[in-house]
Amino acid sequence: MIDKEHPDSLSPFSLSLQSATDDPTLRILGEAVASAYDAVMITDAVLDSPGPHIVFVNAAFERMSGWSAEELKTLTPRVMQGPETDRATLQRLRAALVVGEPFQGSTVNYRRDGSPFIMEWSISSVKDEYGAPRYFVAVQRDITAFRRRLADAEEGARTDALTGLANRRAYDARLSAMLAQPDLVLGLLAMDIDRFKQVNDTYGHGAGDAVLIEVSRRMSRIAAATPGALLARTGGEEFSLLVPCTDAKQSIGELAEAVRASVAAGPIAIDSGALNVTISIGVASTTSPMATAEMLSRAADRALYRAKTGGRNRVEVTVGDGGAA
Template identity: 25%
Template sequence: MDDLQHNQIALKLALEVINSSSDIIVICEASPIDKPGPRIVYVNEAFVRETGYSVEEVIGKTPRILHGPKTDQATSKRIRATLEKWQPICEDVLNYKKNGEAFWQSLNIFPVADESGCFTHWVAIQRNITERKLAELANSKMQQSFEVAMQAGGIGIWEWDIVNDVLTWDHGMYQLYGISEQNFPNVYDAWQAAVHPEDRLRADEDIRNAIEIGVFNSEFRVVLPNQTIRDICAHAIVIKDALGVAKKMIGTNWDISKIRARQANIEKIAFFDDLTSLPNQRLFMDRLSQAMLISSRKKNYGALIFIDLDKFKVINDEYGHLAGDWLLVEASKRIKKCLRQTDTASRYGGDEFIVLLGDLSANKDDAKMELQKIAENIRDSLSALYSVPIFDGKTKGNFIRCGCSASLGSSLFFGQQPDSIELIYQADAAMYEAKSKGGNRVKFSKSNLLMTTEDAGLVEDSLEAGKILLNTSNNQLKLAERRYQKLKNKLT
């Protein structure tokens, strides 16, 4: 077999391989590279199957026959620029079939030269990658949606290389902390510096514990550069090597500021008076129970002060409910200013307030002196004149100077004695005695006067206590009984 026959057989085999290939193979003349572009001189059967064009329809045409409305022009320019340098190129391109259907191709083009080194043709091998591209686009959209959802949810992702102390944040973390990437040193201490000073030690302890147990769960506040405070919920897992040495932590930060604000609002509605923002009766009774337990443990006294504004109804009726509401708020502020940090003032209802004093002296006489001093300060503060704004709907800036003193009744407790209902009744009865004497005064429960530390729990008959307090006829005692029952029903 001579060389010619050998070459013919080899060429025939090559053509059979090319035609049986599932990839599109296109051969073009080497020039012109500019428009109209190199002409097609050969396409294999895969080209016909894939594009829908016949061989006759594309021979003599340029590969631009496959271009369509969404073919990327920037990609086409890159291909042409590379061809001008007679260099091979690999690009992903969006082409179109004869029926107008778009499909993605991975395009590999390389030049072919003759024996003299002159480039004569371009050979392009094209593979359909539509499924892969659609999957990539779907993943890209999913990633974008994920990032949008993370940002909308106030979530950031972080990674800490424990060994080298390198902290890596995503865009969401920088947004959470209000820090630009350029201004963040990417070390552990930089994160610590952003944590609220009051939470810093605890957050650091949570991190150190997580390195041991493998899981990080913590809540803390961060202070942004503009001094805004955010509540953060943090979760992470610890990655350890085969020897159990912690190498890195990967986790999230979640902005829970709005959740905390809603919780605080719910708590305010449930436990605080809407007008004065003082603790309501529910919260007050809980604090009274706690104070009694503490009194039992520490063996010291506590006290209640029941307060009723003397002329509130007159002012409220004459100048309207808005003026009355203003007066209640102002009175609550005056009461709070007279108290210690550990004391509690509560709006009991209407124009009545009740004050809880905890942690008084273990000596009854000393405790009573402490109680009297605070009660007198409250009485003195409430007796000062008020400048009540008048809301008549016509004029603004009108005020009326008026007095609204208060009647105060007080009662001591020691541990669980007397019980909470009896204790409130005693203070309430003492307050009524103060009011019956003309108001603007403090009266101490006469039941308390009879009790010592040892016999504080022996007063069981509250009606008898009421009789001692009021020292009046049976008709007045019946009024006291009804008052006591009303208080009891209100508290139980």
């Protein structure tokens, strides 16, 4: 509450401000702040250590932080900072407050028990009659769950739900990014499970899914050992592997053979028994800084067609088409 004898002092650790003034509007305002859904902290305007000093927090702040108002009355907001608190954000915050400008931002803060959370906050100043900041009012919110849901949604938008591999969207984005690097020799493996339709038709889609998952797992072991590679499921039984390479024709061919052999290494278990599964692979690589995604994909698809018509379970390398070789 405001001390009528000393109007510059804000006595803060009462969560009800109804005695702050006889003005009913201000009394309602005080009660609204005290019971607000969002956390509210008020500090004095002393920015240099040991300030700023906390002069008020509402009940929502206590719930969010684990600190009680009584515990905070001798502390500063720095008590909530820790190793993952972004220092650049704090510097922007200070710069804004020094000149009396409002601030919005987010960073990692820490609860009383030491657990981190992502806090989003906006701060504005209460100024004196000369226009100088007298108090800072921070409205804060824990957005950890929101950020997690957002990250999950973004990940889901780029991940194949069945196999966990990158999906077509993620593949297209990586391909464009790699082709934008003019000095990079880029290899593409276009891969297709042999006679996959027969698996679905004979054993059902459950068996087909089991095959897709296991083939993905086997190919992933090879891709994971290849720096900078991206393995994606780009169609029903179609997979693509992007890989930066220096000696394109030799290293990309060896990689393709390793992937083919990993899939054919042993039978894949399904509910009704086990299946011997193979893949065919078409290989292409960029040789020109003018190569496009369409040129590279067309070259790899042409090689894949030769692998299929040549007996399946084999690797074919394309023999050049403008920007691919």
